[in-house]
Amino acid sequence: VVTTDTLVAGVHFDDKTPVDMLGYKSVAVSLSDLAAMGATPAWLTLAITLPEAEKAWLTLFSAGLDTCCKEFDLALVGGNISHGPLTISTQVIGKVREGQYITRAGAQVGDDIYVTGKIGEAGLGLLLQQATIPWPQALAHDKPYLLSRLHKPTPRISVGLALLPFATACIDVSDGLAADLMHTITASGVGARISFDRMPLYTSYTQVMELAGGWQHAITAGEDYELCFTCAADQRTQVMEISRQTAVTITRIGSIEAAPGLRCEFNDKEMSLDRYGYRHFE
């Protein structure tokens, strides 16, 4: 299996993004796609466009990239370097056994919907980095953690591999949970109902919710690089066992329904979403 992703300066990152983290993240976002397919990472190619060849920058970037490659046993086998606006495209090739992989298209009516980790923390990290909201002084100690959730996503490779026999559909959360779940249900020809009350969130989410633009920020902000997957409802024990084995929190957030579209409950009321996630072209 193969996947490609691009990080663009001024769109996906800015001058405040630590350069080593940028190197790490450029690989991690592509690995996250492999995780969603239940694939084992194998090879990486890098196509980078740079305004200038600055040694200090390249050293930091390479170090971060190398760290992520080593962590996931990924070999950088080639690439391309061009002069131009800073743009980083990674292409990752992974291995699956014939016929053994997960797609977005297999969700069935009655399936449970799960997410790994916590949702919306990278989005809060972005608000912190942009310094556009007055962050509560009482939560100042959480800043480094939330920034690390933005800068250093954790591709859930081990979870994806463990899910291979169980998940009916899987996607990684990059645009926003709502948007990515929409991709899944559209591809599967089904609908979904999720409960925001069940959503695994930043522990002090309620204290920053309004600052962040309202309750739905967590499920529309994107860049979580967590997995959102579906499993038959009789597989709950197996899913919790996978959570235990991989030491990754997995939370059941809803279920697949026949009626098309995404319904989201908050405080036990069905809410309408005014957006689903990040859109590159409005």
Place this chain on the structure above:
Amino acid sequence: VVTTDTLVAGVHFDDKTPVDMLGYKSVAVSLSDLAAMGATPAWLTLAITLPEAEKAWLTLFSAGLDTCCKEFDLALVGGNISHGPLTISTQVIGKVREGQYITRAGAQVGDDIYVTGKIGEAGLGLLLQQATIPWPQALAHDKPYLLSRLHKPTPRISVGLALLPFATACIDVSDGLAADLMHTITASGVGARISFDRMPLYTSYTQVMELAGGWQHAITAGEDYELCFTCAADQRTQVMEISRQTAVTITRIGSIEAAPGLRCEFNDKEMSLDRYGYRHFE
């Protein structure tokens, strides 16, 4: 085998580049790398960054990309679309039999050096597109041909496949023949002597040579996407047979020597090159 290439607006192309040709070329430049390895094209991913999602532009671009894919039996299997400065990265995956591929690193002392097609015509096409030189009125009828050499490179897939049992090293000419031959001899740990007098050039090259900045323009301008390869000197009959079978002109331009470095003869005199080809970062 896998390869990736990037075309950046303002660096590799500009507003004068026909958009359908840009789509074609973005695939062709990566296929050219496969040709140099003696590989069979299989799959393509596209990572494109666009300032805006303009339907007319996308329709033309897609049509050109699709044409090249169909021509070379290549399947577009995925990709990524981002908002940002216009940048096009293609990643092509090709197939080779185990151990049967050509690299840059196998050139042996005494080998012949060959090129396919004509060298320097894309470079002249670029000068025409930029309209920076007063093109002779008498050669006006060659403009469309030279522009097509710039806009629509021909990946030499069939030649690469035919060369598999014979070539000791191969590279595609993207940065400039001199630069790419330098890559080959450096990787092979040898040197080379080529004769500019043997070089297959635009038929009226002598009439535009000075306008283009001197005799060496053809071998330093780049973007030919022809193959430059080496073969043992006792394989000349086989190479000419490959030329006949593939209907691609193949010209012997020099030979591999033990002494490191590239030597180029012009009018039977050894000349020094003040540059080898395009450099992204000076």
